[in-house]
Amino acid sequence: MNQRPIVVGIDGSPAAEVAIRWATAEAASRKTHLQLVHAGESTASASRAADVVDHALAQVRSLEPTVEVDAWIEHGAPSTGLVKASTTAELVVIGSRGLGVMVGSLIGATGLDLAANARCPVIVVRPDLAGDSGTRVVIGYDGSSASESALDVGLDYAHRHDLAVRVVAAQPAGTELHRITDAELQDAVHRRGGHGAELIQITGHPAEHLLRLSADARLIVLGARGRGGFSGMLMGSIAQTVLQHASCPVAIIPAAAVGG
Ligand SMILES: Nc1ncnc2c1ncn2[C@@H]1O[C@H](COP(=O)(O)OP(=O)(O)OP(=O)(O)O)[C@@H](O)[C@H]1O
Ligand SMILES: [Mg+2]
Structure with missing residues (x-):
């Protein structure tokens, strides 16, 4: 094979x-x-x-x-x-x-x-939360290359398992740094064929929003790193928080798995 x-x-x-x-x-x-x-x-x-x-x-x-x-x-x-x-x-x-x-x-x-x-x-x-029951795939998008891969992985999984897709781009309150525009989010998802995906732009703490918007998720997909942090860091704070608290399986795209 x-x-x-x-x-x-x-x-x-x-x-x-x-x-x-x-x-x-x-x-x-x-x-x-x-x-x-x-x-x-x-x-x-x-x-x-x-x-x-x-x-x-x-x-x-x-x-x-x-x-x-x-x-x-x-x-x-x-x-x-x-x-x-x-x-x-x-x-x-x-x-x-x-x-x-x-x-x-x-x-x-x-x-x-x-x-x-x-x-x-x-x-x-997680052993207590096999997560066979959720109805959608939730993807965290911050414009980083790892989150671009997360879109690929999440859309593919949703397609094969006939699940809805929700893409979340959260803007931390009080900063304009790395803001994703509606057009950028739409383009990133639509150019991968994700026309049916629900796109959510929201202000506030990204991990809190991601967890709240994943109540009905079968899978959450995130990069290990995002656009912030410092270069030596292997796991960002959003990825770590969601991994600790998610109530369904989490797919993480490591930096070393991102093309290039
Ligand atoms: N604002 C956000 N909205 C939606 N998803 C996000 C957001 N920030 C990060 N993510 C998701 O989490 C992944 C990991 O990013 P994270 O923010 O944890 O790392 P970082 O930016 O490198 O470090 P930190 O933000 O902790 O300084 C990203 O690839 C993306 O999938
Ligand atoms: Mg970040």
């Missing part, structure tokens, strides 16, 4: 099971194959790693027997193995948190690290 696979990070956690479910459905929709990647730091747990992989393979086969799937075990930090896998992947899908993470944190270190460094879009799903 010459199409790029969908990679799923697995660790045996409930969040990873939801990630496998999401990724299996997406592989079926895109008619591509799945690659399950389990990364571990210690070789002492080799038999547990094999168990995690066997269990995940069985889950995929019971969900979609026609989807081709393979699996491998990487030695090292999970985000390192997944960033490596992302170089040849269409998408990387992970659970928002694994087994051994800090209590109270909604997203684990693997998710943050990967969303900052992967070479393809990253989908983060």
Whole structure:
């Protein structure tokens, strides 16, 4: 198969099971194959790693027997193995948190690290909120190249899953910096064929508006970075806030995945 696979990070956690479910459905929709990647730091747990992989393979086969799937075990930090896998992947899908993470944190270190460094879009799903029920894709647009990619990814997903699209461009109150005009927003969406999309220009805190306008979302799509911030930063504040608080899966377009 010459199409790029969908990679799923697995660790045996409930969040990873939801990630496998999401990724299996997406592989079926895109008619591509799945690659399950389990990364571990210690070789002492080799038999547990094999168990995690066997269990995940069985889950995929019971969900979609026609989807081709393979699996491998990487030695090292999970985000390192997944960033490596992302170089040849269409998408990387992970659970928002694994087994051994800090209590109270909604997203684990693997998710943050990967969303900052992967070479393809990253989908983060939460175990409590599989998000199969929403009716639209919400895309955050600030005119950055990452948000242009977010439009591509979001419109494609909505098209394949027959969902409505809402594109939000929020202007922080009290500043005219980087203001997006109606014409610019319309042009960015329409030149990608998104003529049916709902376009929302609004003043106020971008993350608050994005979260509020995503109450009925199946997927939120954002760049990891926007037009602000400073150059060394890998994840902007809007992307981080939405990742922490979204009640549906979030697709993040890392800087390293944006063409050029
Ligand atoms: N004003 C906005 N309206 C809608 N979506 C936005 C807005 N700002 C950012 N986004 C979305 O969030 C993504 C990440 O941008 P974010 O603002 O988090 O990073 P940044 O601009 O690099 O840093 P920061 O704004 O924290 O200084 C963007 O690619 C875009 O998808
Ligand atoms: Mg910004």
